[in-house]
Amino acid sequence: MEGKTREEVEKSGMIDTWLRKHRLIYTGATRHPLILSIRDGTVDLSAYKRWLGQDYIFVRAFVPFVASILIKAWKECNDATDMEVILSGMASLNDEIAWFKSEAPKWGVQLSDIVPQKANQDYCRFLESLMSTDVEYTVAITAFWAIEAVYQTSFALCLEDGSKTPTELRETCQRWGNDGFGQYCNSLKKIANRRLEKASDDVLSAAEVALLRVLELEVEFWNMSRGDA
Numbered sequence: 007m008e009g010k011t012r013e014e015v016e017k018s019g020m021i022d023t024w025l026r027k028h029r030l031i032y033t034g035a036t037r038h039p040l041i042l043s044i045r046d047g048t049v050d051l052s053a054y055k056r057w058l059g060q061d062y063i064f065v066r067a068f069v070p071f072v073a074s075i076l077i078k079a080w081k082e083c084n085d086a087t088d089m090e091v092i093l094s095g096m097a098s099l100n101d102e103i104a105w106f107k108s109e110a111p112k113w114g115v116q117l118s119d120i121v122p123q124k125a126n127q128d129y130c131r132f133l134e135s136l137m138s139t140d141v142e143y144t145v146a147i148t149a150f151w152a153i154e155a156v157y158q159t160s161f162a163l164c165l166e167d168g169s170k171t172p173t174e175l176r177e178t179c180q181r182w183g184n185d186g187f188g189q190y191c192n193s194l195k196k197i198a199n200r201r202l203e204k205a206s207d208d209v210l211s212a213a214e215v216a217l218l219r220v221l222e223l224e225v226e227f228w229n230m231s232r233g234d235a
């Protein structure tokens with residue numbers, strides 16, 4: 007506690023404070039019916055295929071968003087390791103794009119034919135809004151953490167003991183549910199918490215709003231797999 011003001015102590019661990027406050031929507035994003043159906047083995051494979059095609063489009067739009075955060079981290083130049091964590095995220099996106107390209111044909115999904123659905127367009131537009139130089143690094147990195155953490159938490163659930171995830175979907179769940187990805191999410195969370203600790207009230211509110219928006223958009227994104235959009 008030494009060296010910290012009372013206010014800084016209260017603000018530390020902001021992310022967990024917010025997740026407690028917004029528990030319902032967080033659970034909606036991380037335990038969506040699609041994920042629960044994968045976990046209990048009752049998943050409708052056409053829903054999985056719809057998710058697969060849409061997520062490929064999302065990941066392509068996610069790359070420039072992460073690049074914009076890398077630029078913000080570099081401009082802030084407060085902690086050299088921030089950039090390395092973000093860069094490792096970009097490297098895994100490179101692998102992800104290759105993975106989508108090899109996964110899609112196995113399911114008869116033609117990636118070049120995918121039309122982005124409304125929820126996907128909304129999400130990509132939101133990412134683009136966060137790429138503006140007007141958006142604070144603290145706000146963008148908080149959103150970035152949330153985007154990655156939703157997938158990590160969701161897919162890790164499908165790998166827990168007792169889950170009945172179909173064999174052909176285990177690799178998908180491993181991609182985001184593995185421990186390495188979990189550690190990477192934790193590194194992002196630490197960066198976000200460190201920044202939030204020093205943030206002004208305005209930046210704090212903007213980061214909380216961005217976090218909530220991510221959770222809403224993630225729920226809508228999963229909902230697209232129902233195919234009634």
Ligand SMILES: Cc1ncc(CO)c(N)n1
Pocket residue numbers: 061064065153154156157224227
């Ligand atoms: C919609 C969505 N959210 C998060 C991730 C994590 O990378 C992803 N691939 N897609």
